[in-house]
Amino acid sequence: MKVGIIGTGYVGIVSGVCFADMGHQVVCFDVDQYKLSLYRQGKSAIYEPGLEELLAKNIAAKRIHFTDVITEMIKESDVLFICVGTPPLPDGSADLSQVEAAVREIAENTPAGAYKVIVEKSTVPVGTHKRLKNITRLYNKSQAKFDFVVNSEFLKEGDAIHDFLHPDRIVIGAETEEAKNLMIELYSTFKDKILITDPSSAEIIKYASNSFLATKISFINMVADLCEKTGADVSLVAEGMGLDKRIGRAFLNAGIGYGGSCFPKDVKAFIHVMEQYGIDASILQSVDSFNTQRFHRMIKILKDELWILKNKHIAMWGLAFKPNTDDIREAPSIKIVQELLDAGVILHLYDPAAMENFQKLFPPSDRVHYALSPLEAVENAEALLLVTEWAEFKKIPITKFYEKMKLPVVIDGRNLFPAEDMIKHNFRYFPIGKGKVLETMENNK
Ligand SMILES: NC(=O)c1ccc[n+]([C@@H]2O[C@H](COP(=O)([O-])OP(=O)(O)OC[C@H]3O[C@@H](n4cnc5c(N)ncnc54)[C@H](O)[C@@H]3O)[C@@H](O)[C@H]2O)c1
Numbered sequence: 001m002k003v004g005i006i007g008t009g010y011v012g013i014v015s016g017v018c019f020a021d022m023g024h025q026v027v028c029f030d031v032d033q034y035k036l037s038l039y040r041q042g043k044s045a046i047y048e049p050g051l052e053e054l055l056a057k058n059i060a061a062k063r064i065h066f067t068d069v070i071t072e073m074i075k076e077s078d079v080l081f082i083c084v085g086t087p088p089l090p091d092g093s094a095d096l097s098q099v100e101a102a103v104r105e106i107a108e109n110t111p112a113g114a115y116k117v118i119v120e121k122s123t124v125p126v127g128t129h130k131r132l133k134n135i136t137r138l139y140n141k142s143q144a145k146f147d148f149v150v151n152s153e154f155l156k157e158g159d160a161i162h163d164f165l166h167p168d169r170i171v172i173g174a175e176t177e178e179a180k181n182l183m184i185e186l187y188s189t190f191k192d193k194i195l196i197t198d199p200s201s202a203e204i205i206k207y208a209s210n211s212f213l214a215t216k217i218s219f220i221n222m223v224a225d226l227c228e229k230t231g232a233d234v235s236l237v238a239e240g241m242g243l244d245k246r247i248g249r250a251f252l253n254a255g256i257g258y259g260g261s262c263f264p265k266d267v268k269a270f271i272h273v274m275e276q277y278g279i280d281a282s283i284l285q286s287v288d289s290f291n292t293q294r295f296h297r298m299i300k301i302l303k304d305e306l307w308i309l310k311n312k313h314i315a316m317w318g319l320a321f322k323p324n325t326d327d328i329r330e331a332p333s334i335k336i337v338q339e340l341l342d343a344g345v346i347l348h349l350y351d352p353a354a355m356e357n358f359q360k361l362f363p364p365s366d367r368v369h370y371a372l373s374p375l376e377a378v379e380n381a382e383a384l385l386l387v388t389e390w391a392e393f394k395k396i397p398i399t400k401f402y403e404k405m406k407l408p409v410v411i412d413g414r415n416l417f418p419a420e421d422m423i424k425h426n427f428r429y430f431p432i433g434k435g436k437v438l439e440t441m442e443n444n445k
């Protein structure tokens, strides 16, 4: 089938490459010339495991190519996937201007007699498909025929290729038989995973799924706080809860709060939609506000331990919002770094993939140092903050960073290190939701 991708960010490029790998003929369009020039050379514009290899393979097989000419993309495609950004506006609602612009351009450039299926892959509020339909009516003077389908994307960054090629479900919100059948053919590889709905339900499924997962995270973080005060262990609590199939263990890892380009913005946008319809959104408001405050926890522990933070050397491992990505959008690290800089700290930062992006927000200075390795970052540090649970951090022998640090204070925002070993090696070790560890440390004082 002939597939067009509009917007080659995280979702667009992964979708394009995976559709090509499934045997479809793919053409990708973007307004960002730099991204297109990288892709044409088989280079990825983002850090995503496995992407570059799959991109190069499908370019060589001539199943995917890139263009900055929208008419070329429209001409070469039967199904057009809108994969542009839907970032948050100051009031929390989704900014749909990129989506509107993309659909308007499709409408203006599709010739008479043509039939195109326009697919909402971007995450958008319920009712957006109706607005888009109206845009095509207004801007397509030639009266080409369009159908709209909602087919939101559920991939996770860092596992994007795997998630796209091994989906839990493919939701298709279609209005016409013709569009529905085209989509079923496109996804024929995943026949048993397809759920057909109406477009409004499909739009709600996406926001509701992300909001539900975010709720699980804020919920377990609240439980972690109770564990710390009562000598309990949140990992055991999560395991015990997760054994109930109705609950499930996934997304019950306590930490310093959820970040990324999706959960924070989608929870806020879903709240906004609820409020528009006069629905009480207080459950999600609590999820959001609990998460927004969550990063303070690390700073409070740091202050309790070191007292005065001014001019202290603090190391941070992990800047990306999660491992295996270079994405720092809404990463907890940003708020932590900002607050520590306000407190006069000297920072030594390390991340395997996200330092380049982070430097755009916090350029290197006499207060912000970027280390070439995790061990360089902890050299003479008075505390280490573990912010992102990259696997490589776990492989570093505990004694190695104990020797390098000036003071053995470790605040572990992701429960990465083995608590007993850390205590045995005389660390002042602060994991999340492990009350026994905190009690042992108090007794050892
Ligand atoms: N990032 C994820 O993991 C993820 C997963 C599922 C769903 N989503 C949703 O998918 C959408 C895209 O997210 P993303 O992270 O890929 O965004 P992104 O910001 O990484 O990419 C958006 C791309 O669209 C391009 N663009 C903007 N306007 C355009 C136009 N008029 N024509 C052509 N290209 C245009 C931009 O240049 C950019 O390359 C969002 O709605 C997001 O919520 C994201």
Ligand SMILES: O=c1ccn([C@@H]2O[C@H](COP(=O)(O)OP(=O)(O)O[C@H]3O[C@H](CO)[C@@H](O)[C@H](O)[C@H]3O)[C@@H](O)[C@H]2O)c(=O)[nH]1
Binding pocket: 123, 153, 154, 155, 156, 157, 158, 210, 213, 217, 250, 251, 252, 253, 254, 255, 256, 257, 258, 259, 260, 261, 262, 263, 321, 322
């Ligand atoms: O048990 C957990 C699981 C995740 N997180 C945090 O939650 C955030 C989001 O993680 P994750 O969901 O793995 O990454 P995303 O790439 O943001 O993916 C989410 O957002 C995408 C965009 O909508 C959806 O497509 C995915 O299904 C959804 O998982 C990160 O900060 C994680 O550290 C936790 O704190 N605890």
